[in-house]
Amino acid sequence: MGEYKTLYLSTKDSVAVALSEIPANTSVVVKAELEELVVPILEPIRFGHKFAVKAIEQGADIIKYGEVIGAASAFIPAGAHVHVHNLEGKRGRGDKIAE
Amino acid sequence: MQFWGYRRQDGRVGVRNHVLILPTITCATQTAQRVTELVSGTVTFIHQHGCAQVGSDFDQTARTYAGMGMNPNVYGVIVLGLGCETHQAHRIGDEIAKCGKPVETVSIQEHGGTLQTIAEVAKIAVKMVQDASMVQRELCDFSELIVGTECGGSDACSGLSANPAVGRTSDLIVQQGGTAILAETTELIGAEHLIANRAANDQVAQKAYAVIKMMEDRSIQMGVDIRTGNPSPGNIEGGLSSLEEKSLGAATKSGTTRLEEVIDYAQVPTKKGLVWMDTPGHDIEQLTGMVAGGAQIVLFTSGRGTPTGSPITPVIKISTNTPMFDRMNENMDLNAGTIVDGLETVDEVGRRIMEEIQHVSNGKLTKAEILKQHDFGIWRIGPTF
Numbered sequence: 001m002g003e004y005k006t007l008y009l010s011t012k013d014s015v016a017v018a019l020s021e022i023p024a025n026t027s028v029v030v031k032a033e034l035e036e037l038v039v040p041i042l043e044p045i046r047f048g049h050k051f052a053v054k055a056i057e058q059g060a061d062i063i064k065y066g067e068v069i070g071a072a073s074a075f076i077p078a079g080a081h082v083h084v085h086n087l088e089g090k091r092g093r094g095d096k097i098a099e
Numbered sequence: 100m101q102f103w104g105y106r107r108q109d110g111r112v113g114v115r116n117h118v119l120i121l122p123t124i125t126c127a128t129q130t131a132q133r134v135t136e137l138v139s140g141t142v143t144f145i146h147q148h149g150c151a152q153v154g155s156d157f158d159q160t161a162r163t164y165a166g167m168g169m170n171p172n173v174y175g176v177i178v179l180g181l182g183c184e185t186h187q188a189h190r191i192g193d194e195i196a197k198c199g200k201p202v203e204t205v206s207i208q209e210h211g212g213t214l215q216t217i218a219e220v221a222k223i224a225v226k227m228v229q230d231a232s233m234v235q236r237e238l239c240d241f242s243e244l245i246v247g248t249e250c251g252g253s254d255a256c257s258g259l260s261a262n263p264a265v266g267r268t269s270d271l272i273v274q275q276g277g278t279a280i281l282a283e284t285t286e287l288i289g290a291e292h293l294i295a296n297r298a299a300n301d302q303v304a305q306k307a308y309a310v311i312k313m314m315e316d317r318s319i320q321m322g323v324d325i326r327t328g329n330p331s332p333g334n335i336e337g338g339l340s341s342l343e344e345k346s347l348g349a350a351t352k353s354g355t356t357r358l359e360e361v362i363d364y365a366q367v368p369t370k371k372g373l374v375w376m377d378t379p380g381h382d383i384e385q386l387t388g389m390v391a392g393g394a395q396i397v398l399f400t401s402g403r404g405t406p407t408g409s410p411i412t413p414v415i416k417i418s419t420n421t422p423m424f425d426r427m428n429e430n431m432d433l434n435a436g437t438i439v440d441g442l443e444t445v446d447e448v449g450r451r452i453m454e455e456i457q458h459v460s461n462g463k464l465t466k467a468e469i470l471k472q473h474d475f476g477i478w479r480i481g482p483t484f
Contacts, residue, residue: 092314093325094318
């Protein structure tokens with residue numbers, strides 16, 4: 001546990017970034033400020049990709065850098081890969097307005 | 100800090116001393132290119148514009164051409180037109196001549212065709228290059244520098260290593276009395292509040308929100324999700340999931356200083372310090388905008404790797420991660436991946452980039468210059484008629 005490099009930027013964040021390839025069924029420790037979380041990784045996370053550090057409800061904002069980077073398009077359990085399949089950007093969405 | 104630069108008649112300082120063959124119309128670009136093959140010391144750029152443009156689109160293209168010619172990295176300009184186009188070569192030439200540098204204008208139709216024009220432009224160019232070679236470098240202050248900042252081919256490391264390091268460099272440039280340009284309006288959508296909070300006054304903050312709104316409104320008018328083009332497939336492969344996420348990483352390039360003004364595409368900054376130029380996220384179009392706005396040096400961070408360069412302005416390429424720096428070493432100048440590797444701090448890399456700016460200003464060639472990566476692209480804001 002803890003052998004995989006990750007980056008968890010703010011305790012407000014709901015995601016952390018993998019700085020090494022993390023295989024499934026492992027546990028990683030993420031640290032920001034004084035907070036330390038143990039996250040069970042559910043699926044392989046590639047270098048540079050994100051995983052949820054806590055469960056995120058469908059429709060809830062997803063936070064990185066302490067700021068909103070989009071909303072969850074499905075329920076995301078802690079340790080799941082967070083990417084374009086379950087994160088929807090909220091800005092520059094002419095397609096949503098047109099609907 | 101100081102560097103050895105070329106002082107021009109209008110007081111501005113260049114870090115290069117090129118003779119530019121400036122084709123005002125796409126029909127003249129091949130002829131211009133042939134002259135650069137014959138005469139050392141000349142550069143040109145290929146494009147597909149200059150005719151059947153109207154309104155603000157016409158003005159923006161004209162401003163970009165003139166800005167390329169007026170950039171202080173250019174000693175003199177030969178403006179090359181066809182003759183019948185909307186962007187008349189003599190008008191662009193007259194605009195450039197206002198800054199006092201040598202300008203000649205040649206038209207293909209007047210010279211009886213391609214071969215005679217090549218001979219005529221080459222003759223003028225030989226004389227101009229020789230005159231340029233007599234100009235001596237002199238000691239100049241860093242406050243004379245306009246440094247453009249850009250990120251292209253971002254990955255998840257961009258917002259963690261190279262972009263914050265360039266932000267640190269941007270702070271140092273401003274501290275030295277120079278100017279740093281932040282661009283890529285598209286890639287500030289979702290992070291605009293963080294920059295607008297640092298605006299010098301309400302007017303500047305309002306302009307920042309206005310250019311963001313204009314860019315976002317374009318996607319609404321077209322009924323498209325910007326995410327289909329930005330983040331790009333490469334960004335997504337690298338781990339970026341939304342425009343907001345990319346923007347929050349891109350915005351760190353701006354450092355921490357006050358935002359002095361928001362200027363139009365290809366406009367020369369009227370203030371020193373941090374300046375936001377309204378450009379699209381398209382790498383080459385925004386690079387061209389900053390160069391036409393007078394940037395003598397551009398810092399360009401990349402996570403995926405890119406060969407991008409400019410015909411007249413050195414582009415210093417900074418990688419966000421070490422594996423890409425090693426894999427694409429022939430294109431990348433500096434590695435900020437050391438921050439992710441835990442070997443250097445953001446502050447240390449920011450200072451290292453500052454030292455590289457000094458070397459390149461003094462004449463050190465960038466990889467993009469050595470590989471003759473002469474990219475040019477104009478941000479079109481209207482249809483062609």
